[in-house]
Amino acid sequence: MILPLADVPAPHIDYKGLSPLIALVGGTVLVLMAALLRGRFVQRSLLPLLTLGTLGAAMGLSIWVWSPGDHRPIVESALEVDALALSLSLVFYVAGIATVLLAHRSAALSDAGAGEYYTLLLSSVTGMVLLAEAANLITLFVGIELLSIPLYVLCASQVRRRASLEAGLKYLVIGSVGSATLLYGLALIYGAAGTTSFAGIDRALGDTVSLSDPLLLTGIALACAGLAFKASVAPFHQWTPDVYQGAPTPVTAFMAVATKAAAFAIFLRLFDSALLSAQFQWAPALAALATITIVVGNVGAIAQDSLKRMLAWSGVAQAGYILAGVVVGTQKGLEATVFYLLVYLLMNVAAFAVVIARERVSEWGDGMRALEGLGRAAPWLAWPMTIAMLALAGFPATAGFIGKFYLIDAAVDGDYAWLGVVIVAGSMISLVYYLRVVAVMWMGPMEVRLPSLPGRPRTAKPVGGWSPEADAWAQPEVTLVAVACAAATMFFGIWPNPLFDLVADVGTSLASLVG
Amino acid sequence: MLQSYLPALVFLVLGGAIGGAFTLLNGVLGPRRPNPVKNEPYECGLPSEVKRSFRFGISFYLIAMLFILFDIEVIFLYPIAVQLKAFGVFALVETLVFIFLLLVAFVFVWRRGALEWK
Amino acid sequence: MNVVWFLCLSAVLFCIGGAGVLIRRNPLVVLLCLELMLNAGNLALVAFSRMHGNGDGQIFALVVMVVAACEVVVGLGVIVGMYRNRIAEDVDAMSELRG
Numbered sequence: 001m002i003l004p005l006a007d008v009p010a011p012h013i014d015y016k017g018l019s020p021l022i023a024l025v026g027g028t029v030l031v032l033m034a035a036l037l038r039g040r041f042v043q044r045s046l047l048p049l050l051t052l053g054t055l056g057a058a059m060g061l062s063i064w065v066w067s068p069g070d071h072r073p074i075v076e077s078a079l080e081v082d083a084l085a086l087s088l089s090l091v092f093y094v095a096g097i098a099t100v101l102l103a104h105r106s107a108a109l110s111d112a113g114a115g116e117y118y119t120l121l122l123s124s125v126t127g128m129v130l131l132a133e134a135a136n137l138i139t140l141f142v143g144i145e146l147l148s149i150p151l152y153v154l155c156a157s158q159v160r161r162r163a164s165l166e167a168g169l170k171y172l173v174i175g176s177v178g179s180a181t182l183l184y185g186l187a188l189i190y191g192a193a194g195t196t197s198f199a200g201i202d203r204a205l206g207d208t209v210s211l212s213d214p215l216l217l218t219g220i221a222l223a224c225a226g227l228a229f230k231a232s233v234a235p236f237h238q239w240t241p242d243v244y245q246g247a248p249t250p251v252t253a254f255m256a257v258a259t260k261a262a263a264f265a266i267f268l269r270l271f272d273s274a275l276l277s278a279q280f281q282w283a284p285a286l287a288a289l290a291t292i293t294i295v296v297g298n299v300g301a302i303a304q305d306s307l308k309r310m311l312a313w314s315g316v317a318q319a320g321y322i323l324a325g326v327v328v329g330t331q332k333g334l335e336a337t338v339f340y341l342l343v344y345l346l347m348n349v350a351a352f353a354v355v356i357a358r359e360r361v362s363e364w365g366d367g368m369r370a371l372e373g374l375g376r377a378a379p380w381l382a383w384p385m386t387i388a389m390l391a392l393a394g395f396p397a398t399a400g401f402i403g404k405f406y407l408i409d410a411a412v413d414g415d416y417a418w419l420g421v422v423i424v425a426g427s428m429i430s431l432v433y434y435l436r437v438v439a440v441m442w443m444g445p446m447e448v449r450l451p452s453l454p455g456r457p458r459t460a461k462p463v464g465g466w467s468p469e470a471d472a473w474a475q476p477e478v479t480l481v482a483v484a485c486a487a488a489t490m491f492f493g494i495w496p497n498p499l500f501d502l503v504a505d506v507g508t509s510l511a512s513l514v515g
Numbered sequence: 516m517l518q519s520y521l522p523a524l525v526f527l528v529l530g531g532a533i534g535g536a537f538t539l540l541n542g543v544l545g546p547r548r549p550n551p552v553k554n555e556p557y558e559c560g561l562p563s564e565v566k567r568s569f570r571f572g573i574s575f576y577l578i579a580m581l582f583i584l585f586d587i588e589v590i591f592l593y594p595i596a597v598q599l600k601a602f603g604v605f606a607l608v609e610t611l612v613f614i615f616l617l618l619v620a621f622v623f624v625w626r627r628g629a630l631e632w633k
Numbered sequence: 634m635n636v637v638w639f640l641c642l643s644a645v646l647f648c649i650g651g652a653g654v655l656i657r658r659n660p661l662v663v664l665l666c667l668e669l670m671l672n673a674g675n676l677a678l679v680a681f682s683r684m685h686g687n688g689d690g691q692i693f694a695l696v697v698m699v700v701a702a703c704e705v706v707v708g709l710g711v712i713v714g715m716y717r718n719r720i721a722e723d724v725d726a727m728s729e730l731r732g
Contacts, residue, residue, distance in 0.1 A: 191684070
């Protein structure tokens with residue numbers, strides 16, 4: 001059968017709206033080509049600077065494109081540039097910049113080659129932006145694969161460490177099962193609705209397609225399971241602790257915040273815009289998933305000794321909280337979800353930065369004991385970690401409190417009051433493991449050991465001459481990220497108005513939720 | 516709204532119950548005479564011991580992988596080639612951009628020495 | 634031909650692939666099974682495309698083919714890396730990370 005394609009007009013492309021993506025792709029190509037140049041200057045300084053420049057340029061262009069309340073379908077409505085996509089793009093760029101800084105002295109960088117590392121990071125960010133802007137099923141799938149495939153490689157990038165390769169392969173296999181499930185679900189949704197565009201599906205639902213169409217319902221269930229793999233929502237979360245622990249820590253930090261934000265971006269777009277008419281069908285199931293996720297994540301985190309595993313389980317629990325904002329399917333839910341993702345970026349990056357700083361110098365690696373006595377030894381690291389833990393637990397005067405409050409408010413407002421209660425109960429359980437970290441840092445015995453930095457063999461200094469504070473400043477970029485993110489967490493906890501203004505713009509971006 | 520989930524619940528309960536019942540019956544009624552061979556994981560048609568000394572050429576895999584990648588990209592050229600007249604200049608420009616990106620990848624692979632047979 | 638038969642075949646392929654990923658121990662065979670799952674999705678897409686008489690599904694299927702190739706290449710790359718470090722004969726033996 002020959003499809004009727006005769007005389008197709010050239011699609012309308014809005015290059016202004018597309019400019020952040022063009023900048024990202026251009027930067028990726030530039031970094032890849034620059035990686036071919038030899039020389040210490042290129043490998044150590046030029047490549048990270050180019051990567052940071054690309055991310056900075058994309059961020060600038062995203063802010064330039066920003067216009068509140070504007071839905072801008074570009075490239076024949078394959079992509080949609082609106083406040084939701086742009087605000088979450090900011091999360092990806094900031095996470096990317098933080099990862100470049102955190103990875104500056106990482107062993108993965110020399111193992112895999114700096115050029116490859118940064119190229120993969122940039123392609124992953126490109127995939128995330130594409131995913132956040134996706135307005136039809138095809139761009140959705142391309143985006144999710146463009147973000148995942150580089151991440152599989154990044155996880156395995158410490159090629160001389162067994163655990164890193166193992167994490168890479170595990171993530172690849174499980175991630176691909178998730179992708180295949182998602183794809184099958186998307187195929188069934190396409191089969192039911194007869195179109196791939198989100199707007200078209202929204203129109204077809206309840207009009208030409210019955211809401212109890214088994215094809216549609218199976219498709220939604222499979223797509224939901226596939227996305228749950230990516231967002232590490234229970235019971236599809238089992239890979240999370242293993243992969244988070246095995247991957248190089250800067251990559252873990254990037255996965256924890258950026259992948260999660262990207263997965264929720266598409267949760268919001270798919271469920272709260274394309275499938276909103278079928279809300280009565282999917283909302284109870286998603287609410288059940290959110291409950292299971294909150295319980296499983298919080299209980300799993302309690303017994304962990306490795307900080308990376310603990311943060312992985314805590315990430316699972318947090319995914320449950322965020323899912324509550326999607327379930328309600330209201331404008332407030334959308335705002336709360338985006339607000340929480342923004343805040344989650346700050347608190348999680350601060351925590352991972354401290355883990356990286358300690359992991360490189362402590363003989364305990366990422367174990368809980370690596371933090372012992374940190375409060376007295378290196379307050380520049382201990383304070384950011386304390387703030388991050390309190391914020392993740394949802395203490396007042398931190399941004400985490402406001403984020404959680406916003407989510408609970410949205411849940412109650414959307415007739416899911418019991419989900420709000422579950423969030424509160426989950427937060428209470430989470431105090432056990434978050435406060436344990438704080439206690440270890442501030443109440444443990446002070447330890448003075450001769451640590452060593454990777455790549456620079458330490459000459460044995462007399463203990464009296466070694467100051468832990470100097471050690472914290474031996475990797476200034478990591479400390480800088482930790483302090484900056486923790487400061488921002490506190491700042492937005494006390495004065496959240498800038499974020500409120502931002503998410504108010506986001507709230508109007510999904511036409512299906514407005515009015 | 517929750518009524519629509521009733522069939523799914525019935526399905527889950529029935530599935531779990533039947534599966535569980537058979538496992539339980541098997542465990543209670545069946546004879547149990549374990550020996551080391553029986554306890555090994557079994558894969559139909561495969562030796563249960565995976566060979567440890569498996570030799571392969573790494574350059575062969577590398578070339579094969581690169582071949583798959585560059586080969587499969589050609590897929591995007593077919594639809595455009597068939598309908599180029601209908602699409603016009605725009606499609607041609609887009610195709611050139613696409614080929615340029617492929618060239619960048621090719622240059623990278625080539626300069627990195629991945630195409631040399633070691 | 635009725636589209637239902639294509640769907641049945643694709644569902645069977647999807648299940649075979651899923652079962653293979655779960656029970657096979659050789660990482661290469663696991664990758665093969667992943668391909669099977671993705672291609673089951675492809676078959677469904679093409680069948681629906683024919684049913685609806687629009688090209689969306691066919692374009693989608695083309696994209697999926699490329700993505701599947703990328704995934705398998707990355708998988709092979711990781712497996713080659715593991716063979717070089719002599720650790721990847723059996724996915725059951727990968728238990729460095731647990732707890």
